Amino acid sequence: MSFYSFIESLSTLVDFSKPSLYISLLSIAANPLGWNLIGRNEYKNQTLTKLIGARVSSTILGTVIFFAGLLRDVLYRMALHDQPHFPLPYAIQTGLSWMIFGTGNLLVAASYFRLGFYGTFCGDYFGILKEKRVTSFPYNIMTNPMYVGAVLCFVGAAFWYERPAGLLIALYVHLVYSIALHFEGPFTEMIYQNRGASSKKDT
Structure with a gap:
Protein backbone atom coordinates (compact mmCIF):
# COMPACT_ATOMS: atom_id res chain seq x y z
CA MET A 1 0.00 0.00 0.00
CA SER A 2 1.37 3.41 -1.00
CA PHE A 3 1.52 6.34 1.39
CA TYR A 4 -1.23 8.18 -0.47
CA SER A 5 -3.58 5.20 -0.46
CA PHE A 6 -2.90 4.81 3.27
CA ILE A 7 -3.85 8.47 3.87
CA GLU A 8 -6.94 7.98 1.72
CA SER A 9 -8.09 4.97 3.72
CA LEU A 10 -7.29 6.76 6.97
CA SER A 11 -9.46 9.71 5.94
CA THR A 12 -12.48 7.39 5.86
CA LEU A 13 -11.87 6.56 9.53
CA VAL A 14 -10.85 9.99 10.80
CA ASP A 15 -12.37 13.33 9.83
CA PHE A 16 -9.42 15.69 9.99
CA SER A 17 -11.60 18.70 9.13
CA LYS A 18 -13.32 18.79 12.55
CA PRO A 19 -11.96 21.50 14.90
CA SER A 20 -13.05 19.43 17.91
CA LEU A 21 -10.35 16.87 17.05
CA TYR A 22 -7.58 19.44 17.35
CA ILE A 23 -9.08 21.02 20.45
CA SER A 24 -9.05 17.57 22.08
CA LEU A 25 -5.43 16.95 21.05
CA LEU A 26 -4.45 20.36 22.40
CA SER A 27 -6.10 19.72 25.76
CA ILE A 28 -4.37 16.34 26.05
CA ALA A 29 -0.93 17.89 25.50
CA ALA A 30 -1.63 20.96 27.65
CA ASN A 31 -2.21 18.99 30.86
CA PRO A 32 1.21 17.36 31.36
CA LEU A 33 2.96 20.40 29.88
CA GLY A 34 1.22 22.69 32.37
CA TRP A 35 1.87 20.68 35.52
CA ASN A 36 5.48 20.00 34.54
CA LEU A 37 6.25 23.68 33.91
CA ILE A 38 4.51 24.85 37.08
CA GLY A 39 5.95 22.02 39.16
CA ARG A 40 9.53 22.52 38.01
CA ASN A 41 9.31 26.25 38.60
CA GLU A 42 7.94 25.59 42.07
CA TYR A 43 10.70 23.16 42.95
CA LYS A 44 13.42 25.57 41.80
CA ASN A 45 11.95 28.95 42.78
CA GLN A 46 9.14 28.15 45.27
CA THR A 47 7.05 30.92 43.74
CA LEU A 48 3.70 29.76 45.12
CA THR A 49 5.14 28.27 48.31
CA LYS A 50 6.54 31.65 49.36
CA LEU A 51 3.14 33.26 48.81
CA ILE A 52 0.68 30.81 50.34
CA GLY A 53 2.64 27.80 51.60
CA ALA A 54 3.51 24.41 50.14
CA ARG A 55 0.37 22.45 51.08
CA VAL A 56 -2.07 25.15 50.01
CA SER A 57 -0.21 25.65 46.73
CA SER A 58 -0.04 21.93 46.06
CA THR A 59 -3.74 21.54 46.88
CA ILE A 60 -4.68 24.32 44.46
CA LEU A 61 -2.50 22.90 41.69
CA GLY A 62 -3.84 19.40 42.30
CA THR A 63 -7.42 20.66 42.10
CA VAL A 64 -6.68 22.50 38.86
CA ILE A 65 -5.06 19.37 37.40
CA PHE A 66 -8.08 17.27 38.41
CA PHE A 67 -10.62 19.57 36.76
CA ALA A 68 -8.39 20.06 33.72
CA GLY A 69 -8.45 16.27 33.38
CA LEU A 70 -12.25 16.28 33.49
CA LEU A 71 -12.33 18.99 30.82
CA ARG A 72 -9.92 16.96 28.69
CA ASP A 73 -12.28 13.95 28.93
CA VAL A 74 -15.30 16.06 27.95
CA LEU A 75 -13.45 17.48 24.95
CA TYR A 76 -12.40 13.96 23.96
CA ARG A 77 -16.02 12.77 23.97
CA MET A 78 -17.08 15.81 21.95
CA ALA A 79 -14.35 15.06 19.42
CA LEU A 80 -15.48 11.42 19.17
CA HIS A 81 -19.06 12.42 18.45
CA ASP A 82 -17.85 14.52 15.50
CA GLN A 83 -15.94 11.58 14.01
CA PRO A 84 -17.11 8.81 11.61
CA HIS A 85 -19.12 6.08 13.32
CA PHE A 86 -18.38 2.42 12.58
CA PRO A 87 -20.79 -0.06 14.24
CA LEU A 88 -19.09 -2.95 16.03
CA PRO A 89 -20.36 -6.35 17.17
CA TYR A 90 -21.99 -6.17 20.59
CA ALA A 91 -19.25 -8.25 22.24
CA ILE A 92 -16.63 -5.71 21.17
CA GLN A 93 -18.67 -2.53 21.57
CA THR A 94 -19.86 -3.40 25.06
CA GLY A 95 -17.90 -6.31 26.49
CA LEU A 96 -14.40 -5.41 25.29
CA SER A 97 -14.88 -1.68 25.84
CA TRP A 98 -15.94 -2.20 29.47
CA MET A 99 -13.07 -4.61 30.11
CA ILE A 100 -10.52 -2.11 28.79
CA PHE A 101 -12.19 0.90 30.40
CA GLY A 102 -12.63 -0.94 33.70
CA THR A 103 -8.99 -2.05 33.76
CA GLY A 104 -7.88 1.49 33.05
CA ASN A 105 -10.01 2.93 35.84
CA LEU A 106 -8.80 0.24 38.24
CA LEU A 107 -5.18 1.19 37.58
CA VAL A 108 -5.90 4.90 37.98
CA ALA A 109 -7.95 4.44 41.17
CA ALA A 110 -5.44 2.01 42.72
CA SER A 111 -2.57 4.38 41.89
CA TYR A 112 -4.39 7.27 43.55
CA PHE A 113 -5.13 5.12 46.60
CA ARG A 114 -1.45 4.22 46.96
CA LEU A 115 -0.06 7.69 46.29
CA GLY A 116 -2.70 9.84 47.94
CA PHE A 117 -3.64 13.35 46.82
CA TYR A 118 -0.21 14.94 47.11
CA GLY A 119 1.60 11.95 45.69
CA THR A 120 -0.71 11.98 42.68
CA PHE A 121 -0.83 15.71 42.05
CA CYS A 122 2.80 16.86 42.06
CA GLY A 123 3.25 17.20 45.80
CA ASP A 124 6.91 16.21 45.41
CA TYR A 125 7.56 19.45 43.52
CA PHE A 126 6.42 21.30 46.63
CA GLY A 127 8.60 19.25 48.95
CA ILE A 128 5.73 16.99 50.09
CA LEU A 129 7.42 13.62 49.70
CA LYS A 130 6.45 10.09 50.61
CA GLU A 131 8.55 8.30 53.20
CA LYS A 132 9.46 5.48 50.82
CA ARG A 133 8.85 4.31 47.28
CA VAL A 134 5.45 2.71 46.66
CA THR A 135 5.89 -0.92 45.59
CA SER A 136 2.45 -2.46 46.23
CA PHE A 137 -0.27 -2.97 43.59
CA PRO A 138 -0.37 -1.64 40.94
CA TYR A 139 3.24 -0.49 41.22
CA ASN A 140 4.39 -4.09 41.68
CA ILE A 141 3.33 -4.92 38.11
CA MET A 142 4.27 -1.73 36.23
CA THR A 143 6.17 1.51 36.74
CA ASN A 144 3.55 4.03 35.61
CA PRO A 145 0.11 2.49 36.15
CA MET A 146 -1.71 5.82 36.27
CA TYR A 147 -0.54 6.78 32.79
CA VAL A 148 -1.21 3.28 31.44
CA GLY A 149 -4.67 3.36 33.00
CA ALA A 150 -5.44 6.73 31.42
CA VAL A 151 -4.47 5.46 27.96
CA LEU A 152 -6.67 2.37 28.44
CA CYS A 153 -9.61 4.61 29.34
CA PHE A 154 -9.19 6.44 26.03
CA VAL A 155 -9.06 3.11 24.17
CA GLY A 156 -12.13 1.80 25.99
CA ALA A 157 -14.10 4.94 25.16
CA ALA A 158 -13.11 4.62 21.49
CA PHE A 159 -14.65 1.13 21.35
CA TRP A 160 -17.71 2.17 23.39
CA TYR A 161 -18.53 5.09 21.07
CA GLU A 162 -17.47 3.05 18.00
CA ARG A 163 -15.14 5.74 16.70
CA PRO A 164 -11.85 4.59 15.09
CA ALA A 165 -10.55 8.14 15.55
CA GLY A 166 -10.54 7.44 19.28
CA LEU A 167 -7.83 4.82 18.82
CA SER A 198 19.99 16.12 52.84
CA SER A 199 18.93 13.50 55.39
CA LYS A 200 22.46 12.07 55.50
CA LYS A 201 23.94 15.52 56.08
CA ASP A 202 21.55 16.14 58.97
CA THR A 203 22.59 12.93 60.76
Whole structure:
Protein backbone atom coordinates (compact mmCIF):
# COMPACT_ATOMS: atom_id res chain seq x y z
CA MET A 1 0.00 0.00 0.00
CA SER A 2 1.37 3.41 -1.00
CA PHE A 3 1.52 6.34 1.39
CA TYR A 4 -1.23 8.18 -0.47
CA SER A 5 -3.58 5.20 -0.46
CA PHE A 6 -2.90 4.81 3.27
CA ILE A 7 -3.85 8.47 3.87
CA GLU A 8 -6.94 7.98 1.72
CA SER A 9 -8.09 4.97 3.72
CA LEU A 10 -7.29 6.76 6.97
CA SER A 11 -9.46 9.71 5.94
CA THR A 12 -12.48 7.39 5.86
CA LEU A 13 -11.87 6.56 9.53
CA VAL A 14 -10.85 9.99 10.80
CA ASP A 15 -12.37 13.33 9.83
CA PHE A 16 -9.42 15.69 9.99
CA SER A 17 -11.60 18.70 9.13
CA LYS A 18 -13.32 18.79 12.55
CA PRO A 19 -11.96 21.50 14.90
CA SER A 20 -13.05 19.43 17.91
CA LEU A 21 -10.35 16.87 17.05
CA TYR A 22 -7.58 19.44 17.35
CA ILE A 23 -9.08 21.02 20.45
CA SER A 24 -9.05 17.57 22.08
CA LEU A 25 -5.43 16.95 21.05
CA LEU A 26 -4.45 20.36 22.40
CA SER A 27 -6.10 19.72 25.76
CA ILE A 28 -4.37 16.34 26.05
CA ALA A 29 -0.93 17.89 25.50
CA ALA A 30 -1.63 20.96 27.65
CA ASN A 31 -2.21 18.99 30.86
CA PRO A 32 1.21 17.36 31.36
CA LEU A 33 2.96 20.40 29.88
CA GLY A 34 1.22 22.69 32.37
CA TRP A 35 1.87 20.68 35.52
CA ASN A 36 5.48 20.00 34.54
CA LEU A 37 6.25 23.68 33.91
CA ILE A 38 4.51 24.85 37.08
CA GLY A 39 5.95 22.02 39.16
CA ARG A 40 9.53 22.52 38.01
CA ASN A 41 9.31 26.25 38.60
CA GLU A 42 7.94 25.59 42.07
CA TYR A 43 10.70 23.16 42.95
CA LYS A 44 13.42 25.57 41.80
CA ASN A 45 11.95 28.95 42.78
CA GLN A 46 9.14 28.15 45.27
CA THR A 47 7.05 30.92 43.74
CA LEU A 48 3.70 29.76 45.12
CA THR A 49 5.14 28.27 48.31
CA LYS A 50 6.54 31.65 49.36
CA LEU A 51 3.14 33.26 48.81
CA ILE A 52 0.68 30.81 50.34
CA GLY A 53 2.64 27.80 51.60
CA ALA A 54 3.51 24.41 50.14
CA ARG A 55 0.37 22.45 51.08
CA VAL A 56 -2.07 25.15 50.01
CA SER A 57 -0.21 25.65 46.73
CA SER A 58 -0.04 21.93 46.06
CA THR A 59 -3.74 21.54 46.88
CA ILE A 60 -4.68 24.32 44.46
CA LEU A 61 -2.50 22.90 41.69
CA GLY A 62 -3.84 19.40 42.30
CA THR A 63 -7.42 20.66 42.10
CA VAL A 64 -6.68 22.50 38.86
CA ILE A 65 -5.06 19.37 37.40
CA PHE A 66 -8.08 17.27 38.41
CA PHE A 67 -10.62 19.57 36.76
CA ALA A 68 -8.39 20.06 33.72
CA GLY A 69 -8.45 16.27 33.38
CA LEU A 70 -12.25 16.28 33.49
CA LEU A 71 -12.33 18.99 30.82
CA ARG A 72 -9.92 16.96 28.69
CA ASP A 73 -12.28 13.95 28.93
CA VAL A 74 -15.30 16.06 27.95
CA LEU A 75 -13.45 17.48 24.95
CA TYR A 76 -12.40 13.96 23.96
CA ARG A 77 -16.02 12.77 23.97
CA MET A 78 -17.08 15.81 21.95
CA ALA A 79 -14.35 15.06 19.42
CA LEU A 80 -15.48 11.42 19.17
CA HIS A 81 -19.06 12.42 18.45
CA ASP A 82 -17.85 14.52 15.50
CA GLN A 83 -15.94 11.58 14.01
CA PRO A 84 -17.11 8.81 11.61
CA HIS A 85 -19.12 6.08 13.32
CA PHE A 86 -18.38 2.42 12.58
CA PRO A 87 -20.79 -0.06 14.24
CA LEU A 88 -19.09 -2.95 16.03
CA PRO A 89 -20.36 -6.35 17.17
CA TYR A 90 -21.99 -6.17 20.59
CA ALA A 91 -19.25 -8.25 22.24
CA ILE A 92 -16.63 -5.71 21.17
CA GLN A 93 -18.67 -2.53 21.57
CA THR A 94 -19.86 -3.40 25.06
CA GLY A 95 -17.90 -6.31 26.49
CA LEU A 96 -14.40 -5.41 25.29
CA SER A 97 -14.88 -1.68 25.84
CA TRP A 98 -15.94 -2.20 29.47
CA MET A 99 -13.07 -4.61 30.11
CA ILE A 100 -10.52 -2.11 28.79
CA PHE A 101 -12.19 0.90 30.40
CA GLY A 102 -12.63 -0.94 33.70
CA THR A 103 -8.99 -2.05 33.76
CA GLY A 104 -7.88 1.49 33.05
CA ASN A 105 -10.01 2.93 35.84
CA LEU A 106 -8.80 0.24 38.24
CA LEU A 107 -5.18 1.19 37.58
CA VAL A 108 -5.90 4.90 37.98
CA ALA A 109 -7.95 4.44 41.17
CA ALA A 110 -5.44 2.01 42.72
CA SER A 111 -2.57 4.38 41.89
CA TYR A 112 -4.39 7.27 43.55
CA PHE A 113 -5.13 5.12 46.60
CA ARG A 114 -1.45 4.22 46.96
CA LEU A 115 -0.06 7.69 46.29
CA GLY A 116 -2.70 9.84 47.94
CA PHE A 117 -3.64 13.35 46.82
CA TYR A 118 -0.21 14.94 47.11
CA GLY A 119 1.60 11.95 45.69
CA THR A 120 -0.71 11.98 42.68
CA PHE A 121 -0.83 15.71 42.05
CA CYS A 122 2.80 16.86 42.06
CA GLY A 123 3.25 17.20 45.80
CA ASP A 124 6.91 16.21 45.41
CA TYR A 125 7.56 19.45 43.52
CA PHE A 126 6.42 21.30 46.63
CA GLY A 127 8.60 19.25 48.95
CA ILE A 128 5.73 16.99 50.09
CA LEU A 129 7.42 13.62 49.70
CA LYS A 130 6.45 10.09 50.61
CA GLU A 131 8.55 8.30 53.20
CA LYS A 132 9.46 5.48 50.82
CA ARG A 133 8.85 4.31 47.28
CA VAL A 134 5.45 2.71 46.66
CA THR A 135 5.89 -0.92 45.59
CA SER A 136 2.45 -2.46 46.23
CA PHE A 137 -0.27 -2.97 43.59
CA PRO A 138 -0.37 -1.64 40.94
CA TYR A 139 3.24 -0.49 41.22
CA ASN A 140 4.39 -4.09 41.68
CA ILE A 141 3.33 -4.92 38.11
CA MET A 142 4.27 -1.73 36.23
CA THR A 143 6.17 1.51 36.74
CA ASN A 144 3.55 4.03 35.61
CA PRO A 145 0.11 2.49 36.15
CA MET A 146 -1.71 5.82 36.27
CA TYR A 147 -0.54 6.78 32.79
CA VAL A 148 -1.21 3.28 31.44
CA GLY A 149 -4.67 3.36 33.00
CA ALA A 150 -5.44 6.73 31.42
CA VAL A 151 -4.47 5.46 27.96
CA LEU A 152 -6.67 2.37 28.44
CA CYS A 153 -9.61 4.61 29.34
CA PHE A 154 -9.19 6.44 26.03
CA VAL A 155 -9.06 3.11 24.17
CA GLY A 156 -12.13 1.80 25.99
CA ALA A 157 -14.10 4.94 25.16
CA ALA A 158 -13.11 4.62 21.49
CA PHE A 159 -14.65 1.13 21.35
CA TRP A 160 -17.71 2.17 23.39
CA TYR A 161 -18.53 5.09 21.07
CA GLU A 162 -17.47 3.05 18.00
CA ARG A 163 -15.14 5.74 16.70
CA PRO A 164 -11.85 4.59 15.09
CA ALA A 165 -10.55 8.14 15.55
CA GLY A 166 -10.54 7.44 19.28
CA LEU A 167 -7.83 4.82 18.82
CA LEU A 168 -5.68 7.36 16.98
CA ILE A 169 -6.22 9.83 19.82
CA ALA A 170 -5.35 7.12 22.36
CA LEU A 171 -2.09 6.50 20.49
CA TYR A 172 -1.43 10.25 20.69
CA VAL A 173 -2.13 10.17 24.44
CA HIS A 174 0.42 7.37 24.82
CA LEU A 175 2.99 9.43 22.89
CA VAL A 176 2.35 12.57 24.96
CA TYR A 177 2.62 10.69 28.25
CA SER A 178 5.78 8.88 27.10
CA ILE A 179 7.39 12.24 26.37
CA ALA A 180 6.20 13.60 29.73
CA LEU A 181 7.66 10.59 31.55
CA HIS A 182 10.98 11.14 29.81
CA PHE A 183 11.22 14.41 31.74
CA GLU A 184 9.24 13.57 34.87
CA GLY A 185 10.98 10.32 35.75
CA PRO A 186 14.56 11.64 36.06
CA PHE A 187 13.36 14.84 37.74
CA THR A 188 11.40 12.94 40.40
CA GLU A 189 14.38 10.65 40.99
CA MET A 190 16.55 13.73 41.47
CA ILE A 191 14.12 15.17 44.04
CA TYR A 192 14.20 12.02 46.16
CA GLN A 193 17.96 11.66 45.80
CA ASN A 194 18.39 15.22 47.03
CA ARG A 195 16.08 14.46 49.96
CA GLY A 196 18.23 11.42 50.78
CA ALA A 197 21.42 13.43 50.55
CA SER A 198 19.99 16.12 52.84
CA SER A 199 18.93 13.50 55.39
CA LYS A 200 22.46 12.07 55.50
CA LYS A 201 23.94 15.52 56.08
CA ASP A 202 21.55 16.14 58.97
CA THR A 203 22.59 12.93 60.76
